[in-house]
Amino acid sequence: MINSVHHISTHEKNAYPLEWLDLIITVTLNPAKTNVEAISPEQADGLCAKMDTEVAHLKSLLKNRVFSLTKQRKIRLLIRHYHSTLIVLLDHAIGTGKHPVFIREDLKVLHEQTISCMDELLSFIETRFAAYLGMDERVPATYLSVAREELSQKLEKARKRLVPSMGEKYVLDTVLLCLEGFISEEPEEEQAVTFRDVLYHRELLKNLEQLEESDRVSTRYTLLEEMLIGMNFNHRGFIVSFTQKTADRVNMQEELKEKIHLLTLYQKELKQLIAEPDKCYQPDYPELNTTLDNWFSQELFYLEKKLHLEIVPIGTEKEGADERKNTYKLLCTLSEDQLGILLKAADDLKIVISRSLSNIFNQIVPYLSTPYREDLSPDSMRSHTYSIEERDKQIVIETLQKMIEKIKEY
Numbered sequence: 001m002i003n004s005v006h007h008i009s010t011h012e013k014n015a016y017p018l019e020w021l022d023l024i025i026t027v028t029l030n031p032a033k034t035n036v037e038a039i040s041p042e043q044a045d046g047l048c049a050k051m052d053t054e055v056a057h058l059k060s061l062l063k064n065r066v067f068s069l070t071k072q073r074k075i076r077l078l079i080r081h082y083h084s085t086l087i088v089l090l091d092h093a094i095g096t097g098k099h100p101v102f103i104r105e106d107l108k109v110l111h112e113q114t115i116s117c118m119d120e121l122l123s124f125i126e127t128r129f130a131a132y133l134g135m136d137e138r139v140p141a142t143y144l145s146v147a148r149e150e151l152s153q154k155l156e157k158a159r160k161r162l163v164p165s166m167g168e169k170y171v172l173d174t175v176l177l178c179l180e181g182f183i184s185e186e187p188e189e190e191q192a193v194t195f196r197d198v199l200y201h202r203e204l205l206k207n208l209e210q211l212e213e214s215d216r217v218s219t220r221y222t223l224l225e226e227m228l229i230g231m232n233f234n235h236r237g238f239i240v241s242f243t244q245k246t247a248d249r250v251n252m253q254e255e256l257k258e259k260i261h262l263l264t265l266y267q268k269e270l271k272q273l274i275a276e277p278d279k280c281y282q283p284d285y286p287e288l289n290t291t292l293d294n295w296f297s298q299e300l301f302y303l304e305k306k307l308h309l310e311i312v313p314i315g316t317e318k319e320g321a322d323e324r325k326n327t328y329k330l331l332c333t334l335s336e337d338q339l340g341i342l343l344k345a346a347d348d349l350k351i352v353i354s355r356s357l358s359n360i361f362n363q364i365v366p367y368l369s370t371p372y373r374e375d376l377s378p379d380s381m382r383s384h385t386y387s388i389e390e391r392d393k394q395i396v397i398e399t400l401q402k403m404i405e406k407i408k409e410y
Contacts, residue, residue: 017061018085020054025089025114031099036107044106048113055117059124066129079132083125090118091142119146126199130278135196147198148183151205155179158209171224174237178281179205200281204231220269232275234288239387243295247383250299256307260300267296284390295386302358329369334399336370337392340381358382 016022024047027033039047062082069075097111122143126133139147155176162172182201207227221229228238246266253259275289332339340361346352347360354360361378368376 017058018082018089021051021058021114021117022089024051025093025096029093029111029114030096031101032096036099036101037104039107039110041106044110048110051113051117055120058121062125063128072132075129076132079125079129080134083122083133086118086122086125087140087143090115090122090146091140093118094142094146115146119150123150123202126195127203130199133195135199135278136194138192139195139198144193144198147202151179151201152183154205154209155183158205162208170241171222171228171238174235174241175204175208175224175228175233178235196283200231200279203279204233204281207231220266221273226273229270229273229288229292230275230279232280232288234280234282234285234291234387236387236389239288239291242292243383243386247299256303260303260307263296263300263303267293267300270296286387291387295383298357298382298386301356305356305358329367329374331369331371333371334396335392336373336376336381337384337389338396338399339365339368339370339376340385341388341392341396343381344385357385 028039028047029036065078066075069078093111093114097115102108102111159176179201182197211223211227225242246263250259250262250266253262270289270292273289275287280287334342343352343360343364344357347354347357352360354363358378361382365376365378365381370376
């Protein structure tokens with residue numbers, strides 16, 4: 001059987017391009033059909049070398065076949081056929097790999113090389129021809145396991161080379177934690193993982209690895225921030241740290257006009273950073289550029305209003321602030337973020353009418369407190385409404401539903 005494998009002709013003479021790999025996986029390395037122990041160490045080394053050549057040939061063949069087709073439907077059928085067949089072969093290889101015969105070192109290496117080749121071909125298709133795949137389909141468990149193992153090994157190597165100079169440590173830690181979470185998520189806890197999820201995390205790690213080798217100088221944004229904005233990394237932790245850092249820098253300016261000018265420059269540079277199409281860390285959340293641009297617009301609006309109020313002689317704000325500080329506060333069992341959601345909804349629906357959302361927060365928040373915080377910040381609560389956590393939203397909805405039931409009892 002081993003000799004017959006070596007004498008298989010080239011792809012151009014075969015109707016089935018994956019025949020060689022298929023035969024290796026389903027027959028040659030299948031203990032149920034072949035005496036795998038009969039493979040000598042020399043033959044195992046030869047098969048490993050042959051696999052590298054085979055993978056390169058299949059990549060070239062697939063590209064040529066795609067470019068020879070003119071109809072999108074035929075290209076889609078071709079790509080999906082390759083992709084689904086490779087997943088079936090990968091599942092088969094993982095299943096047979098549990099046999100005790102693969103304890104032998106050279107056979108173990110051969111089997112691992114086979115898995116690696118399948119994974120490399122799948123990654124190639126998902127990266128180069130993602131538009132032709134059903135990227136929102138659920139990933140098979142065996143394929144997900146292999147993808148996570150690949151990510152785990154690459155992340156371990158990359159972690160040793162990552163340097164703090166590529167960006168603020170908190171941002172880098174946020175990205176690493178997201179990658180670690182995807183790799184180690186327990187099956188019973190996870191939601192359906194799609195091909196899009198796998199591809200996104202692969203590209204995120206790849207871009208992170210490449211980023212450290214770049215010596216290009218960025219101005220207002222770090223290279224890491226630019227990369228994450230380009231990948232639409234709409235993670236709440238990144239949004240909070242990004243806006244906090246920007247706010248801190250802007251607040252270092254003494255004059256309101258200087259703050260407005262600096263914020264405008266930041267917003268201008270953000271608009272020049274184009275996010276890659278169809279890339280998103282959390283598909284169910286607003287796009288990162290939209291969230292950040294909205295934050296800049298709201299802050300600019302707030303500062304411009306404040307500048308106008310300081311010019312018009314309407315009295316000092318300090319006295320009013322001192323009066324509110326001593327005012328009795330109402331204790332609310334909802335958190336600061338959850339209260340912010342309620343006030344934002346009231347403003348959007350015009351239940352509470354005011355000249356701006358900022359004014360609503362400034363007028364109401366000083367009179368509220370939570371079990372965890374005595375003094376709530378109107379600005380902080382307002383900024384958190386730009387990126388709302390799904391859990392906080394759910395709690396507010398449940399609270400409102402309870403209120404509805406109570407009202408029905410009156």
